[in-house]
Amino acid sequence: MSDQGVQERAEQVARSLRSARRVLVVTGAGMSADSGLPTYRGTAGLYTNAETEEGVPIEVALSGPMFRRDPAVCWRHIGRIEQACRGARPHEGHHVLARLQERMEVVVLTQNVDGLHQAAGSRDVIEIHGNIHELRCPRCSWRLHVETYEDLAAVPTCPECGAVVRPDVVLFEEMLPTRALGRLSAVTEQPFDLVFAIGTSALFPYIVSPVIQQARTGGATVEIDPGETALTHIVRHKLRCGAAEGLTAIEAALRQG
Ligand SMILES: [Zn+2]
DSSP, rough: HHHHHHHHHHHHHHHHHOOEEEEEEEOOOHHHHHHTTTOSSSSOOOOBBBBBBSSSHHHTTHHHHHHOHHHHHHHHHHHHHHHHTTTOOOOOOHHHHHHTTTTSSEEEEOOOOSHHHHHHTTTEEEEEEEEEEEOSSSSSSSSEEEEEEEOOOOOOBBBOOBBBOOEEOOOOOOOHHHHHHHHHHHHHTOSSSSEEEOOOOOOOOHHHHHHHHHHHOOOOOOOOOOOOOOOTTTOSHHHHHSSHHHHHHHHHHHOOO
């Protein structure tokens, strides 16, 4: 069984972690999968189905230009994504990462827009695609955190200025948030002892490059993913399993040592 392989590799990772002071954890849709969230295609950090009833590809329905042209279309699809996330709880893997902060500095770089890392207690989370629970007004400075969209209008408007508000997520054809990008470039200026890639099959350069960079400079890298990804052949330790299983195994090994 693969269990033994996972166990063995978890022990190797734990050995590196024992002396580590600073780690980067890059997470994608596969991280949230253990919380029951669908992964479909992780594009733009949103969980999407292929076709829309408007007769346009989802990349068009969920784009910045569509939000300006017909926000109702955008909101309909964002609402479905939110519904898929609704009630999702962090799994044991999220909690393992939060507990790791007791031993070292842990920076999380995530594509996920579900906020589950923070819900588990991770303090340093770079949400490169935004957070679906944060609403903002594109015209004024109004912002609101919502746990659910249940009580929102189909096309919610700003109570301050009346403009159509939006979730603070990166839509297709939009730029990445400058604050998150700035934070990412700031944290990667200092070396990491270990870089994890967990459930990230996407090929966004800003997601894979910290892992590639770490491997290139001879640093320790770990991938936790049941499948084969573009990173599999370059990482030092590959745990062929889901996020919760892999992280739990690593924490158990860390405690035994
Ligand atoms: Zn406003």
